[in-house]
Amino acid sequence: MPTMKFANILLERNPRSLSYPSLYCKADGPVIEDEAATDGSWLLYTKGEYDFSTYFNSLSVQKLRKYTNATKFFLHLELKGAAAHVIETKGGVFSAHPEPVESVTADLPASDDWQSVDLELEVDEDAVIVGFTITTDGQVAIRNSCYSLEYTGEARPIELALATATFKKESFIERNIGLVKSQILASDEDIANHFHMYVIDNGRTLDVDKLSDEHVTVRPNQNVGGAGGFTRGMIEAMGQEVPATNILLMDDDVAVSPESIKRTYNLLRLLKPEYHDAMISGAMLNYEIGEDQWEDTGWMTDRGACRPAKPPLRLTQFEDIVYNECFRMPKDILKRKQRYAAWWYCCIPISVIKENGLPLPYFVRLDDAEYGVRCGKEFITMNGLCIWHMAFHLRYNAAVERYQTTRNGFIAHCTTGFDPDADLLAELHNNIRLELKKFGYENAELCLDAFEDFLKGPKFIAQPGAAEKAFMDANKHKEKLVSFPEVQQRAEELGIDGFDLSQIDRQLVDGDKPRTRLERLEDYVTNNGQRFFKYEGEGYAVIPVLGWLYPAGAIHNKKYLIVIDWYNKKGAVRVKDPERYSAIVKRYERDLKYYKKNIERLRREYSAARAELTSVKYWKHYLNMD
The missing domain is CATH 3.90.550.60 (Spore Coat Polysaccharide Biosynthesis Protein SpsA; Chain A)
Structure with missing residues (x-):
């Protein structure tokens, strides 16, 4: 039966391989590229054990047996240098460490010439992955090493x-x-x-x-x-x-x-x-x-x-x-x-x-x-x-998370039947409520912008250039994050007592505080003091920029929220505004009323537009290819 080289034994020099070498080889000593060689060889630099039963250098035999026509598995190594012992390893469902396969080994004497090792690997029903270790008496060079498969039938022609x-x-x-x-x-x-x-x-x-x-x-x-x-x-x-x-x-x-x-x-x-x-x-x-x-x-x-x-x-x-x-x-x-x-x-x-x-x-x-x-x-x-x-x-971006995700979910739901059982209205409601409780009024409005663009029907999204303009507009309308010095300046302009950005750290940004049952009920009923029983609040809290987080205890009864994107060293100061809260809620209620009245029509229109929106003819026109 024919054989095919399936996977090269991989050794690389890049930031990830240098920082996480155990993705490639776990070893007692360093594994380094032989810069003096012209054949791409690497050096197992000192005496020790070099375990290639790793993410990149083990072989996924369980999946290969399931998905492919592979019937047998082989290991090819080319080594030179000190004496070395090679042994197959395997991992089963409950393996915490590579298990040696004592029946599949090779011993190489010390040599200044390249020597080949070719082993047929033993793969039993318990094997999920197989790999190998090389134990050396000193420095050993390795090159041109790989796993090969024997398979039935013919290999498919792939372009x-x-x-x-x-x-x-x-x-x-x-x-x-x-x-x-x-x-x-x-x-x-x-x-x-x-x-x-x-x-x-x-x-x-x-x-x-x-x-x-x-x-x-x-x-x-x-x-x-x-x-x-x-x-x-x-x-x-x-x-x-x-x-x-x-x-x-x-x-x-x-x-x-x-x-x-x-x-x-x-x-x-x-x-x-x-x-x-x-x-x-x-x-x-x-x-x-x-x-x-x-x-x-x-x-x-x-x-x-x-x-x-x-x-x-x-x-x-x-x-x-x-x-x-x-x-x-x-x-x-x-x-x-x-x-x-x-x-x-x-x-x-x-x-x-x-x-x-x-x-x-x-x-x-x-x-x-x-x-x-x-x-x-x-x-x-x-x-x-x-x-x-x-x-x-x-790289959190409210224009993506609040506008694009909201709009696209509703469009797909109606156009191709995407996630038919999902309660998208519940997710929309939760996102708007979350932003409002955190005084993220611009981002709550992005959710409504997205919802209203969906309500315009498929003709809106089908227009060439409409999707780009909508995304650019969302980026313009989202909450603007500014540099840390500008955050400090804004806080001082608002007269926020005690805020000193130099004293802020990740522990404070990512932290939260417990709430009593009464405080929980109060926040639920008033949406953090913005409806029914409105109150100005007092002081400030520092919270993360991530829209899906809800540091409920930290923000309770606050007047100011200082949003921090610590990774990009930016932030914003939010001020409680019950009037703006009310305007957004009214707009949301108006949109919901229109949705309930027109959703069946919208579903029919989006579904009818599916064939056109996913066709080569439409896309060539959309991309100016025709």
Whole structure:
């Protein structure tokens, strides 16, 4: 039967590998790149044990047996230097540490010449992942090492397109283009001849001639957000000379290992027929804390909120690496049938796009969630398929969280049946109430702006340029955060006694205080002193910028709230304003009355517009491609 190289043993030199080397190899000594070598070799620098049973260098045999035609698994190593002992390891469901497989070993004498180790790996029914350790008597060099698979049948012909939509993120995107060119297109692996990268430049700031070549296309595009940029990539991939079979959507502001892309391509080639229409989803690792997994597929709650499907995991811990692979989706998530794969790294078959249409013209937010739920396909995840992305709480934007998320959820709900059982009105009510209790009047108004734009019907969102203008307007109308010195100045102008920003720290910002039962009842009835029994309040509280947090005890009976974005060193001063509160409530009540009267008509109109809004013809016009 034929064999295929599936995964290279990965060693990298970048900020994440230097800060979190245990993602690659756990060792008694350093593992360093041999700068004097020209063959890409690395040095296991001193005598000791080097464990490659890691996130990037273990092999996901349980999933490979489930999803692919693989029947046998092999390890190839090339080593030279001191004497070394190689042994296979495995991880089962309850393994806390790599377990040695004593029947699969190799011993190498000391040698100045390269020596090859080729082992057929033992994979029993209990194995979730397998790996290996190398125990050395001294310094050993390693190069050209990999896992290979024996498989039945024939490998599928795959033409893989990568699409990334970017807006003025030159440093990220130019680095990723460089990695693709040097480590994928310049490699001797099969993917090099069946791969094309599309960079959809919504900001029109990239040097097209400098960055484009036979296999990389930089396409200047109008600013249509991530949804429009990724859609442009889908259309380009479907129309290329040799049509793509699959398209990998990847965010611009991410760090990625090209090895993840190679493994995605190899996985596609070996999928069993029943998984040919599956989406392959890469995990989001925390850019700031590179060993922490933030999300590995998500799901929509009954309130229309996005949530990670898995608990937080630390991928330098062996037990978490195993858990990540054998995690079974909880029944309540499966029952809702509202899973999605985020487009920071999501590989979609072109046949699925042709079957289900293109994305909705959202600009940003919920485009990936809606599309994943709409298509309803299997999601395949695997250790080593990932990107590093900035954590969401570090870049909170009310224009996204309050305007885009609110509007897009209602539009998708009516247009494609997205999250049909979700109580979006309850989520809207909760968000408005939360902002009002925290005197976030601008952000509460953004929720209503979003709701009212939804109420305008599909003709509003269908207009070219409407989505961009709406997002720009939301950014203009959201609460303005200013520098810390300006926050201090504003507090002094308002006469806020005792406020000294130099005495503020994260402990105070993130803290809260307990409330009595009477205080809880009071806050519920009066919305923090703004209805029925109105009172001015006294003093101030310091609270985080994140809109979904509710430090109820800290804000109780306060006149001023000082909002702090500690990561970006910005903030704002909020002043209780019962009159503005009343005006927003009246506007909300008016909108609800219109919604209840017209929702059935709106559902019919949005549903009828689905075919047009997701068609290639519509999108080509929207993107000025016709």
